[in-house]
Amino acid sequence: MSTIKAIPDGYHTLTPYLLLADVGAEIEWLRAAFGAETHGAIDSSQGFIRHAEVRIGDSPMMLGSAGDGSSKSVILYMYVEDVDAVHRRAVAAGGRSIQEPTLQFYGDRTAAVEDPAGNQFWIATHVEDVSPEQLAERAKSH
Template identity: 45%
Template sequence: MAAKVKPIPDGFHTITPYLIVDGAAKIIDFMQKAFDAKLDHEATKRPDGSIMHATLKIGDSMLMISDTSEQARATTTMLYLYVPDVDATYQKALKAGGTSVMEPADQFYGDRSGGVKDPAGNQWFLGKHIEDVAPGELKKRTADMFKHHGKAA
């Protein structure tokens, strides 16, 4: 009788981001330097040396990555990463080769956040929850933001 396995492996959540990039090794290096990402196991490589699959852990979340292939083309995405110190992580990400998308600032919705773009073009928004905002107050702040800025964040 086969052993029963869990439908979601240990360490994973229901949703797991999977990045398809040109230059996965460079993005893995960026994630390790910027976000203290840990390789879950040795990357599986294709015969040409490109990365077929790698799994990394950032904080309590898993992320998968591979180099582009005929079956899966590179695409960019945006990820929101909660961190204990947005400003320090933002600076660390810039030093790791990221480019600024938005400098850290306190936001109307209750997070301090800022963003960087990795060398493959993925945007990483960094957040730290600093305030619980009640639904009515959030609605008011959202209206005020549109009134003063005239466009979505």
Template identity: 45%
Template sequence: MNQPVKRIPDDMHAVTPHLAVDDSRAAIRFYGQAFGATQAALLPGPDGRIMHAMVRIRDSAVMLHDAMAECGSPSPKGLKGTPVTLHLYVEDTDAAFAQAVAAGATAVMPPADMFWGDRYGVVEDPFGHRWSIATHMRDLTPEQIAEEMKAFMPGGD
């Protein structure tokens, strides 16, 4: 007797990023070195390009594939940038930031204590995707965040 298929697999979250990169195999290696990712899937197409791959970073999946501009899926490098940042929570922002840079990421914003209670920094991976790296340091109310933001931002009180 067949069991009903689970519509959302147990090991997946409701939202999963799916990244276009210029070299999926290199990206998988980089994400392993930078963020401790492990390869979960790799499906090359007939022409050798990667049609689908997936890595796991702790409890989360990141899907990726080789950029295919002809199919409407260019990489950030092909677009000359990206408006999207992936947010990664870690135990130690400074160590994770340094590990990502050592693996080949470019530092965009060095780690700093932020007004919303996180220690936070931003890197860009070699494939053009931006990653914010954060450790939650303080629980704040929305009112406290608003007050700290005023002091933090230019033109604040």
């Protein structure tokens, strides 16, 4: 007899769930922008996607229909190997650049893109380990 895990394999303790007007369109954008892989979808009897799951890198993301035809925006922070390349790819896929790749005082090189549904993806590559003391000192000038 197997033991049921409280957190299923392949999931994290915290998993983002986006509520969207058009789940299918978001899946296509996530594929084009970040190479997302689809891991299942549940269609409604009304012809739209009720729930879907995608994976970006090692992280799952759940997507669902908002039901009222609107999208509820969120901000997601995503670590990648090459922030510059991923930012270019996301913009080429139809995202709107909010911030070009920029070195931050806390040790990340970040960029930001808004998807067609209004969600913000803050993309980062960690480039420097910063001690708590260094962080406190650097934060004074920002």
